[in-house]
Amino acid sequence: MIKLKTKLTMSYLLIGLLCLLMMAFLANILLERFFIQYVMDNQTLKNQELADQVSSYVDNHQAWDLSLVEQAGINALEEGLILKVTDASGLVIWDATTYNSGMCEAMMSNMASTMSQRVPDWEGGMLETVYPINKNGTFNGTVQVGYYGPYYYTDADAAFIETINLALLLASVFAVIMAVFIGAMMAGRISRPIANVVMKTHEISEGNYEARFDKNSNTKEIDELMHAISSLAQRLENQEGLRRRLTSDVAHELRTPLATLQSHMEAMIDGIWDADEKRLGSCHEEILRLSDLVSDLERLAEIEREPKTSDYEPFSINDVVKQQLAQFEPKFLEKQMSIKFEENGQASIRGNKRQIAQVVVNLLSNAFKFSKTASTVDVAITHEGATVRVSVTDHGIGISEEDLPHIFERFYRVDPSRNRSSGGAGIGLTISEAIVKAHGGMLTVSSTVGVGSTFTIILPKLDRI
Ligand code: ADP
Helix, strand or coil: CCCHHHHHHHHHHHHHHHHHHHHHHHHHHHHHHHHHHHHHHHHHHHHHHHHHHHHCCECCCCCECHHHHHHHHHHHHHCCCEEEEEECCCCEEEEHHHHCHHHHHHHHHHHHHHHHHHCCCCCCEEEEEEEEEEECCEEEEEEEEEEEECCCCCHHHHHHHHHHHHHHHHHHHHHHHHHHHHHHHHHHHHHHHHHHHHHHHHHHHCCCCCCCCCCCCCCHHHHHHHHHHHHHHHHHHHHHHHHHHHHHHHHHHHHHHHHHHHHHHHHHHCCCCCCCHHHHHHHHHHHHHHHHHHHHHHHHHHHHCCCCHHHCEEEEHHHHHHHHHHHHHHHHHHCCCEEEEEECCCEEEEECHHHHHHHHHHHHHHHHHCCCCCCEEEEEEEEECCEEEEEEEECCCCCCCCCHHHCCCCCCCCCHHHHHHCCCCCCHHHHHHHHHHHCCCEEEEEEECCCEEEEEEEEECCEEC
């Protein structure tokens, strides 16, 4: 399998090479086109200059200075131009091919072979331009300039093209080296954080849930991936902690009643204690406590599994609260306690009526348990936006700031010994919170030690009746 860094480097290199090839190709075509145009313009200019020069050798009476014309023709021949001059009557007064036909032919064939060496598939030959000579409105004859065309590369031109090609080649080599270098650098910048993510993910999969990323990657998507993996690790860490604590908590919860049962039974078997009604009753109480604990755990497991929304039905939350209050009233009277109920409108919710009733029961039962004799418990139903809120406020012992964040955890009890005597295993609030969450709501608490606590069930309401 190819490494990501190698793959990215190769991709960057390939893209770089492709761009380079295209650029080199375009530069070559454009340069050649411009250069040919330049050479052709230059040739035209030279021809024109020669014609202008020769035209100055005729005076106002149409008399040509033949020695100057010949000198100009010989000079032009050295520069690859074949001069032919005729007078006004069409008579040839000087012709390079007549003057030195051998040299003209040799020059042309030399130019042809040079060009076919420099430009493959070259097709060219001898071209002529004729310039009429007019002076003061009088026609004095013609200057004909023969040259090799459509264009001809001199040694200097050929050297210039070679230099340009060499520069292009050098630039390409330099660009390839840079492409490899920058490609490897960029690939490293992308692959390094991914390799880091892979490494951390391995660490997490091996059980090191505390592994976290020390710094960001500068790439949005990779940062998001890191963030998602960190949250996953955090959740796994929490789950693992919960799993460990659950095992030890369950063992701890079972140990006390089982130890009590064991010692009672052994004492009765050994004949130290009589198996009388009181002792058997106490054993029976422990067994009931164990059985309650198991049922609570079963209930919690059932709620925490996928909530069974197929059981959900619309019902009036006011009716459920009022039903539970009615059932609790006699119990509250035992402690000379009273309930103050306030309902601000009616609301229906969709859910499992039995489970929601269970939450109300748990909150009322806690308010009862942790309140002083003759105190009041306030129960209120209010509305806020799309939610309905059921709050249960007691004026009891309250919960300290340190305990408050933990009271929804399994088996958490502020004062284990006192709660054991009052029968709670510390699961009531855990179950209540799980039920409310399964209904798309929230269970909140605020409390002050010695003043009291307010638990609020917040649920999405169906409508306002
Ligand atoms: P339990 O089943 O033992 O009552 P809960 O889960 O209902 O357990 O409550 C957890 C703990 O939170 C209780 O043991 C108690 O210490 C504390 N608690 C719950 N409700 C109240 C309250 N209204 N006032 C004071 N403490 C409370």
